[in-house]
Every structure is written in C-alpha cells, then in structure tokens.
Amino acid sequence: GQQVMQIPQYQHVQEGEDFTTYCNSSTTLSNIQWYKQRPGGHPVFLIQLVKSGEVKKQKRLTFQFGEAKKNSSLHITATQTTDVGTYFCAGHSGNTPLVFGKGTRLSVIA
C-alpha cells in the first residue's frame, strides 16, 4: 500500500537557524497536506498543496510540492521557540484516506 516517508525524525536547531523537513511518497499523490502538533497537543492543519511544482508561503514557512507529485518539503526560515513541535506530512492518493508520515520533531534552543 501507499507509504509516506519523512526525514529527519528529529532536528535540533539554535533559534534563528533554518529548518527543513522532507516527505517522500511511494506513489503519486493527488495532494499533500502538512500539519503541526505542539507538545501535548493535537495536529493542526497548516496547508494543502495540489499542483505539480507548487510553492506556497506562510510568513516564515515555505511549502513545496515536487514536479512528480511524489515529494514535498517544509522549510522554516529563522526558527523561533514558537516553532517547536512535530511536523507531519500527509498524502492523498486517489480516493484512499490520508496517509501520514511519521513526523519530524523540531526542537529550538534559545
């Protein structure tokens, strides 16, 4: 079945450094979504990408969807302590339910 791989599993950065997490699917995706889960909280939707090669920005966050619609990335510029949490990608392929990656846990050292 469909698999979504996400790397790295953990990332520790100094405040002000950049951060990137990568997501790869074993199948071509209809769309990809990103979620953020704060420590002790629940996942919260960030964004959905649908088009091949799409790039979207939300303030310091930049999301990309690969040309082949099998990979995606989330880049955070100049991390802040409020960015701490686990970032998940999740992909749709056809009519199947969303498949989540295992997430990247981001720690930011002030």
Add this chain to the structure above:
Amino acid sequence: DGGITQSPKYLFRKEGQNVTLSCEQNLNHDAMYWYRQDPGQGLRLIYYSQIVNDFQKGDIAEGYSVSREKKESFPLTVTSAQKNPTAFYLCASRRVGAGELFFGEGSRLTVL
C-alpha cells in the same frame, strides 16, 4: 464554537476490559476518522466513516470496533483483543470534498 470533542481525556483501565472512547463533532462534517499515535510512529488509521451507518477498516483495525449511528458521533471501542492498547487516540473529521482534517484534543488510554 464548532469543533470536535473527545472524552475522556485520560483513561486508565485494567487489562482485559473493553473501553469506549467518545468523539462528537458539531461541524456538520460527513467524514470521521480514528487515529492511533505512538511515540515515533506518526498517526495510524484505525477506522473511518464517510457517511452515517457505514464505516471502513483502516490500517490497524484489529482489536477495535466503531459505530456511526449519528452524523455527529463516531465512538471507538478498544476491545480486550487489542494486544497493546496503551496509546494516544485522535478523532478527526472532514467535510467531504475538502482536504483539511480537524482533530479533537485526543484521549490518552493507559492499560495497566
């Protein structure tokens, strides 16, 4: 306020007991989902329902059961057949045709 309510937030049970986790939404969403989250494992789909009185197994349905008698409610029963039930359980809903999943705050089940 519209949203998803899960209860209880924390639950302790003895091994061999069935447990039912509640999930209620007032977002008028057709689709509802149950996920299990273990450390380092991400979110794994247990069951989902796209319409009242219908539901499908997800990737890890063994040892769980659900019902969908009302649009706003999708309770999950963790049965004694579930070999490792201690986990964080998340309920979510989605409007059919839209992408975004809305999550409840979760229920943390510990089996002693």
